[in-house]
Structure formats: C-alpha cells, structure tokens
Amino acid sequence: MTYLSLIMATRFLGLFIVLPLLSVYAMHLQGSSDTTIGIALGAYALSQMFLQVFFGKLSDKYGRKHIIAFGLLILALGSIVCAVSDNIWMLIFGRLLQGAGAIGGVVLAYLNDLSTEETRGKMFARMGQFIGLSFAIAMVVGPIWGAKYGVPFLFDITAVLAVLAIVLLYLKVPAAPEIQHFEDSAKISEVFKNRELIKVYFSGFMQKGMMTIIFMVTPLIFINKLGWEKMDLWKVYIPALVFGIFAMPFSAIMAEKKGKAKLVFILSAIFMTSSVIAFLLSNESSYIIGVVLFFIGFNMLEPVLQSFTGKIARIHEKATAMSIGNSIQYSGIFLGGLVAGVVKQYYGYNALFYLILAIGVIWIISLFTMKDFKGFDIKTFDNFDDEMINKFKNDENVHDVFIKEKVLIVKYIK
Structure with missing residues (x-):
C-alpha cells in the first residue's frame, strides 16, 4: 500500500513541479493574456x-x-505536448491532455480495497502525507530547476515520472481482494444527499x-511587482x-488519533x-507571510481530506464518493x-x-x-448466514456491513 501512495505522490509531483513558474513561463508564449494563463x-x-x-x-x-497505467500513459503524453508547446493554445491542449488520465479516484478506490478497517484511516493519511511531501518537494525543485533548465524540462520530468510510476505499479502493487456488499452501486444524487460529504467536498474545492x-x-x-529573479523564489517557498x-x-x-478532524478542517480553512x-x-513581508500561511493550511488538510471521505462514505458508494470528491x-x-x-x-x-476572502469566510462558517x-466500533464474523446479514x-x-475475503464486517456508529 505504501507503493500505491508513492505512485500517487509521483503523479502529483509531476503536476505540482511546474506550478511555481508556469504563469511566468506562459506569459511569454504567443497569444497569452492573464485569462489564457489562468x-x-x-x-x-x-x-x-x-x-x-x-x-x-x-x-x-x-x-x-490497467486503468491506472492507461491514465499515467496519457499524463506522460500530455506532458510531452506541453514541453514542445510554442503558443498558449498548444500549452492549454497539453494541460488538458495531462488531466485526461483522470485516475485519482481509481487509486483511492484501490487503496480502499487493499486496506483493512483498522488500517484504512492510517493508509489514507499516509497517502495524504505523501502527496503533501511531493507538493513540498515540487515547491523547492520547481523554481530552481525551472530557472536553470527551463519549464519545458519540468514537463519532461513529469513524463518520466509517469512512466516510472507505471513500472512501480506492475512490479510492486498487489492485486485487490474481493469485496462483496449488499447495496446497489450508489447514484451520484444519493452521494450528494450526505451533508457531511458536501462539507468535505467544499473544503477540497476551496483548498485546490x-x-x-x-x-x-x-x-x-514577486517577479514583476517586487523585482525578484526566478531563481530567488525558493526564498519564499523554503520557509513555507x-x-x-x-x-x-x-x-x-x-x-x-485524537478524533479532532473537525478542528483540523476549521484550522486549515482559517490559515488559508x-x-x-x-x-x-501588499508589501514584501506580508506576501511571504501569506505564502507561509497558505502552505500551513494546505498541508494540514491534505492528509485528512481523502481519509475523511472514505470514512463517511459507505462501502457501496466509496468509489463513487471519492471520484466525485476528486472531480470537485x-x-x-x-x-x-x-x-x-x-x-x-x-x-x-x-x-x-x-x-x-469573502468565500473563505463562508467556508469557515x-x-x-x-x-x-x-x-x-467494528465487529467481524467468520460464520454468518443471510438472516444475520439482514439483521x-x-x-x-450499523453504518455499514459487507464481506471481505469471506469475513463479515460490521461497522457500528460510535
């Protein structure tokens, strides 16, 4: 399961690494404007x-x-298109292609399949930490390598990382166990009836x-208004x-461990x-403080966002709930x-x-x-029948009941 988290982190590292310099790079491409750069x-x-x-x-x-591998392959292809782009529209097409390998929900569902009830929260938190770490690495490596070798080089790195993730996927990640649940696959409208999921979704929307x-x-x-060089951006990203x-x-x-997820969500929203x-x-010191505050809030939320979605959603709706969360x-x-x-x-x-700021205040409230x-509270049964299941x-x-590897698992709400 650690390898699956590493694959997810590798994918995000490739996507994050261009962020620190992409707006400055795109500004010099043919056809660019503030709107097209955005x-x-x-x-x-x-x-x-x-x-x-x-x-x-x-x-x-x-x-x-197979679907994860296919998505990573599309990411690699889109990264190559971005690397060779000479105008803003080709770059936009490459970025669209990068995103077309939409496997985030699949990876999360895979992790859910591989984890047990006791380890699920820990596994999702670990994946969040891996993603947060990849984000942090990208903020240091991106400005330095991008300034030295150019942003197209960063897109080349993304393509290489995607291919390496495919190799890791087939060499190290085990097959998923068989899981049987007793409900029809969840409809999107059914997932949106869960008010707690809506709040988690809105938090993910605001964070990203x-x-x-x-x-x-x-x-x-920092570059256009304060006169910094591209290479100097690490001075703001390192403290953050x-x-x-x-x-x-x-x-x-x-x-x-402390059961204070609500507090974590609130604090992260306040920091961001x-x-x-x-x-x-609007001064140099406040801009630096602003970036630091954002990083604190972002990294506080990242390890718990997917974990909380996985805990709230029931087994028959987890893949749908996680895919919707990623889409949002x-x-x-x-x-x-x-x-x-x-x-x-x-x-x-x-x-x-x-x-x-106005939207952020609404989020906090x-x-x-x-x-x-x-x-x-979780109970497991090796011997069971249909009457017990229906009960x-x-x-x-009971929050959820399902069979995993011939063991009946019952989750009671505390």
Whole structure:
C-alpha cells in the first residue's frame, strides 16, 4: 500500500513541479493574456473533473491496475505536448491532455480495497502525507530547476515520472481482494444527499482552488511587482515548506488519533483564508507571510481530506464518493485559475483577494456545523448466514456491513 501512495505522490509531483513558474513561463508564449494563463494553469483539472467518474467505472469493469497505467500513459503524453508547446493554445491542449488520465479516484478506490478497517484511516493519511511531501518537494525543485533548465524540462520530468510510476505499479502493487456488499452501486444524487460529504467536498474545492490562485499570483507578484529573479523564489517557498511539513503530522495525529478532524478542517480553512488577508497588505513581508500561511493550511488538510471521505462514505458508494470528491477538487483548480486570470486582468489583484476572502469566510462558517467524526466500533464474523446479514442491514446503529475475503464486517456508529 505504501507503493500505491508513492505512485500517487509521483503523479502529483509531476503536476505540482511546474506550478511555481508556469504563469511566468506562459506569459511569454504567443497569444497569452492573464485569462489564457489562468486557463493554462487550471486546464488539466478541467479534463480531470469530467473524467474521474468515467475512469472509476472503467476500473470496476476492467480492473484497477490497467486503468491506472492507461491514465499515467496519457499524463506522460500530455506532458510531452506541453514541453514542445510554442503558443498558449498548444500549452492549454497539453494541460488538458495531462488531466485526461483522470485516475485519482481509481487509486483511492484501490487503496480502499487493499486496506483493512483498522488500517484504512492510517493508509489514507499516509497517502495524504505523501502527496503533501511531493507538493513540498515540487515547491523547492520547481523554481530552481525551472530557472536553470527551463519549464519545458519540468514537463519532461513529469513524463518520466509517469512512466516510472507505471513500472512501480506492475512490479510492486498487489492485486485487490474481493469485496462483496449488499447495496446497489450508489447514484451520484444519493452521494450528494450526505451533508457531511458536501462539507468535505467544499473544503477540497476551496483548498485546490486557492492553490491555483496562489500559484498564479505569487510568481507574478514577486517577479514583476517586487523585482525578484526566478531563481530567488525558493526564498519564499523554503520557509513555507518548513512550516507546511510540520503541519502535516500535527493534523494527521489530531484527526486520526485524537478524533479532532473537525478542528483540523476549521484550522486549515482559517490559515488559508488568513493568507489572503496577508496578500492584501501588499508589501514584501506580508506576501511571504501569506505564502507561509497558505502552505500551513494546505498541508494540514491534505492528509485528512481523502481519509475523511472514505470514512463517511459507505462501502457501496466509496468509489463513487471519492471520484466525485476528486472531480470537485479539480473543478476548484480549473475555476481558481480561470477566476484568477479574469479578475486580475480586469479588476486587479486586490479585487481577486477580496473575492477569495469573502468565500473563505463562508467556508469557515460552514465548517462549524460539521459533525466531529468519532470513528466506528467494528465487529467481524467468520460464520454468518443471510438472516444475520439482514439483521445488521436493518440495524439503525450499523453504518455499514459487507464481506471481505469471506469475513463479515460490521461497522457500528460510535
């Protein structure tokens, strides 16, 4: 399962590594404007958004491994197109192609298949930590290598990482166990009836949307407004990286061991929204503080976001719920880039920051209504019959009941 987390982190490293310099690089391409740069920044998320559920259904039919490999292959192809782009529209097409390998939900469903009830929370938290670490590495390596070798070189790295992930997938990741549940596959409308999932989805939307906005405006502000060199961006990303790394284990411990997931969600929202206030102060020190605050909030939420989705959703709706969650997060990435480009182009930086601040306040308020998840009491039965199964299915205190590797598993709400 660690290898599956590593594959996910490798994929995200390739996508994250271009973020620190992509807006500055795209600005010099033929046909570029603030709007088209914003679209290029978030374009990969648009195809991800629409194809997540489709890839999830394919994985149910043809198996997780083959679909994951196919998605990674598309990512590699899209990265090559981005690397050779000489105009903004070709770059946007390459970014769309990068995102067309929409396997995030499939990987999460695979991890869910491989983990046990006792280890599931830990495994999802570990994957979140791996993704957060890849994000942190990208923030250091991206500006340095991008300034030295060029942004097309970073896209080449993404293609190589995608191929390496395919090799790792077939050499190290085991086959998924057989799981039997007793409900029809969940409909999308059924998933959206769960209010707690809606709050988690909105948090993922805000987290990823603000990520795109921050990585569009930060290099533009420091290079164009403050006169920094591209190579100097590490001076703002390194402090943010250090604080972000310390935030990750804190949030994982609070959410998974202390049962304080609601507090983690609220604190992460406060940190990310506060980063916008720092940007509004409009001086070099406040910009640096703003990036640090954002990194802390982002890294606090990343280890628990998918874990919380997996805990709330029942077994028959997990793949659908996770695919929807990923689609919503990617919609945040795309809309974040689009809104940032349009608002900055026509109204300026401050209008953009005030808009995000207003939405951020609504986000924080909504999280105070979230239920504090206390986990489940789990019982297992080696011997069972249909009568016993029906009894558990009709018990209002039972969250879920299913069979995994010939063992009946019953999850009671604490």
